[in-house]
Amino acid sequence: MKRKYLTHPTRPIELKAGMTCDKLLEGLEGCSFQARSLAQAARIWAEALDDDIVIMLGLAGAMVPAGMRKVLVTLIERRFIDVIASTGANLYHDFYETAGSFHYLGTPNVDDAKLREDMVDRIYDTFADEEGFQGLDKKIGTWATKTLEDRPYTTREFLYLLGKEANRLSKGEQGILSAAYRKGVPVYCPAIGDSSIGIGLAGRSPRVIFDMIGDVEETADIAAMKRTMVIYVGGGTPKNFIQQTEVTNQVLGRHVDGHRYAIQFVADPPQWGGLSGCTFDEAVSWGKIAANAKQVGVLCDATIALPIVAAAVLTRRKGKKRPGIPKFSF
Amino acid sequence: MKRKYLTHPTRPIELKAGMTCDKLLEGLEGCSFQARSLAQAARIWAEALDDDIVIMLGLAGAMVPAGMRKVLVTLIERRFIDVIASTGANLYHDFYETAGSFHYLGTPNVDDAKLREDMVDRIYDTFADEEGFQGLDKKIGTWATKTLEDRPYTTREFLYLLGKEANRLSKGEQGILSAAYRKGVPVYCPAIGDSSIGIGLAGRSPRVIFDMIGDVEETADIAAMKRTMVIYVGGGTPKNFIQQTEVTNQVLGRHVDGHRYAIQFVADPPQWGGLSGCTFDEAVSWGKIAANAKQVGVLCDATIALPIVAAAVLTRRKGKKRPGIPKFSF
Amino acid sequence: MKRKYLTHPTRPIELKAGMTCDKLLEGLEGCSFQARSLAQAARIWAEALDDDIVIMLGLAGAMVPAGMRKVLVTLIERRFIDVIASTGANLYHDFYETAGSFHYLGTPNVDDAKLREDMVDRIYDTFADEEGFQGLDKKIGTWATKTLEDRPYTTREFLYLLGKEANRLSKGEQGILSAAYRKGVPVYCPAIGDSSIGIGLAGRSPRVIFDMIGDVEETADIAAMKRTMVIYVGGGTPKNFIQQTEVTNQVLGRHVDGHRYAIQFVADPPQWGGLSGCTFDEAVSWGKIAANAKQVGVLCDATIALPIVAAAVLTRRKGKKRPGIPKFSF
């Protein structure tokens, strides 16, 4: 009877000098624990790109200050992702870098009160220029007042325009917003007020009004276009916002089966019960994820997991075309 | 020279039969690690209630399904908190329970595909009735269409009306929304589209429009009223939304010094660099927290940390009046 | 069909001023996530004390520097535990405090290089006197050279004698070792070389020799005496050492069924695959835990979980006698 369980031996990985990320992950598929999950994430993503799907990315955590901006640009330009839901902070920091400013290598072992005196902001081991941020806050506010009409905007419309502006200001750098603008990748920000973008828009007249429910409807429409893949870099609001598209469609009476491909790089374990850490198995009960979905979660800091998986996917998709890249007619 | 560091011996806690939560935490103040932090959180909260402050609570995680609803009602009714920023999910589940429905004791060791067949949703070790939820989604949608005027609403206005409705439907149960409605405690939801409330409002005409920037401005105004205390139950959008009030005020040219009291029960460590897990020390660099604030973070599941700390605060504040409870004139 | 799953509604906890730890945990049993697990741990422990069992405690982490010494003394004196397997560090720090020295309240936000200059050791947020430690290292070495005969000692024999010495040196303070000595509770230390006890014994002649396999056999004998309960405060070597008693007995041809009661307070999640974080479900597959055991793991810092659970057990067992307290005839 034990033969039922003992079918495939683990295959201990053998390292080689000059090993690519692709080969490393291939080797880790025969290993265990989070290494195997990491390897499965790369396989699921690379193979899903042969299917006719829409790929939705949820982006949380301080990924842009952490140096992940160009990884995300590559994912957009190669169309390994089709839709983005992000925290406002990532988009704000992305605009900031695209327009020519920087985040800085720092350390968590520092006197934060002294940083404050010098107007230096800390994001764990990364520093930033508070005056630069305050300047950008105001610039975004002024730009919005000047640019926007007096009507509600979905965050997708707003961020398209902001991406256009980022693209205009850029001297060669590309960012999430500018690349998404150029590539026709819609970007949503379900908590846009909760960020420096929101701060920049405060106290202005006329007040910018966001059509949040429009975002909900649009993302549900997108999820109903085709089978879907979801990718979560961190949890939080972006993860839930994409997860819920299947539920929205069910409540709207549309026939959907749950997302068909799903990977996540989230450092939260499921035992706290929150949505950030919850497994895709749990999501099956809600109908958010299809029972037979190809899915895996990796319990790992996304700054490690995302680049290595994306590098492997890039290698595996070299020279391959993706069928049915979705086009959006907003 | 070592005498400089070796000043106060730890005081190993002694347990007693019949020990209250208050006495337990008193004893843990002389101990170490997260126990000491937990004890400090109770002390900071209880003592802050003697100061003339506004207390802002950020509420994330599935706290209502986890059985924390009445804890939160007590905090509102006793005015241990004055303002709430919450995820939509907590408010939705709160409305659901207040209106007479239930969450159920479950287990994570279950076949989620079978749960799906039976339309049972799982939240880690807790079950819920998907049909009940879909019914409520539609009910909220219908109520909103019927109730709201054709103009943008801040989430505070919207949730006040929803609290009024919860209060009307309640047969004795109190919830976050209904208690907040009765007690004049404003409730904000910076990502309201990202929840079953957002789902319930989808596909309706006229579309409900939220004034998210109005929320940003109002919470900044509140934070400028008095010195502030912040309490974070989980991280995510609610934590950042309250943290940022100090930055908004600085950008608006108001003189603020950062929050003066701060406690958080967040299970994320700071090493992932995200806002959820970031320390209050880090927040000092941003000017969100005052350099001399009384502050502590507890790395612990909030379902453990919140009730024990709140029980101790309840004991310590018995018979005591709080000076300067803020009143809001919205 | 959903009725099969939706049987017992959660019972949101209601806080009261003056609430005892016992009542708090009673209330949390109707809640979810780690709070429910914490409450179940107290129930399992309190109820197991009515059964005729041996209770084995695994003790890891810096619990004595963290102020947990007297909690452990109470557990020994009340015979809520019968056998201890510990890291060497906890026993060393226990001896140190029992003999009249102290650990000190400190902070992690400090310059460790300066601490080193002043010979102050840091244990996260707790300080200690390196010179005091070095003095004790030598004192233990000298004592051992003087006291021990030239034959292998199980760690249980050695720690009994060390407990006797602690008891002799004590001016009123009780510790794990001294209380265990007085109450006939055997203490094992499966990695005794890996601690300041081991350091203190280094470079001495004749060399102290430990009979580690004697420890393995004795603990297996103890586990074969009666049904067993296991309690893990932290993971590591002590947890595995107690877990394995059931396997040892099976290999020795004894009929055992796995531990019948099991609770753990371990902050490691199971997803890393290590023994520290592994669940009792996983242990069922190994025959370490009985399939029908009453068992629960709590993902929480033990400095929070242990005292609150122990306080509740103390309250629930007030005035109750425990049947069949095991006596050991070493």
Add this chain to the structure above:
Amino acid sequence: MKRKYLTHPTRPIELKAGMTCDKLLEGLEGCSFQARSLAQAARIWAEALDDDIVIMLGLAGAMVPAGMRKVLVTLIERRFIDVIASTGANLYHDFYETAGSFHYLGTPNVDDAKLREDMVDRIYDTFADEEGFQGLDKKIGTWATKTLEDRPYTTREFLYLLGKEANRLSKGEQGILSAAYRKGVPVYCPAIGDSSIGIGLAGRSPRVIFDMIGDVEETADIAAMKRTMVIYVGGGTPKNFIQQTEVTNQVLGRHVDGHRYAIQFVADPPQWGGLSGCTFDEAVSWGKIAANAKQVGVLCDATIALPIVAAAVLTRRKGKKRPGIPKFSF
């Protein structure tokens, strides 16, 4: 003044198809959070191999069942490590695989009671054959009885002989023990009783006696030979056992300065106060780590962090000779 902090901009990583692990980590050095730490670990390790040092590896967690055996063999054969302290379990599982048996790919979503009925052991997502283990337990016991003389053995002596036996039994496979035997790399196991090796030795006559304090002295001697590097794969007893060598030498009156190079892949955060999760900064206060050591900790599952870092070090050291590889004359 802010210029003091804002000196080196982050350098967002750019992915390329066919990217090697080496180039990935080179790119991540300009990023943040755990990615930067991971990259620094590779740099520190690769550069330390140009210095005249002894490199000590602490090995905990179920690394061999997880498929890391051959990674460790490569590290031994290339002499990227010189000394090993391990849990017993890793060495047991290593012997098992070297002798021709397997671990198996499994899943955590399984009924453990059924696994038990079929005598299948689970290690998170990995399965093993309990009968195979019980057979090996007895085989090790019989081998030891037949092979060992009636005197205390350090675990290093014992594991050398066990490595010789593993090498004899191997049909081409290499493991930690067999490679260490062939390459003259001493292996220590400070809690050898706490493992299936200990179980296998139970109930035998004459009883095998381990000289644990001999292990303590020998490792201290080794640490006093040269400057030292420490590498921790997981925490627990192996980490502490190597950390303490500097303290032992200080107590023995030898002049040592703390380990000079230090990297760790441990998933425990420091906030629990235990030795597993403690930072190298904390260790500076104890004199375990030199104040000016090149050191970094990576908060990550070691099954991810170890192979990628080792692959990069392999690439960077290709064709390079290491000066002063230590030889041990036991």
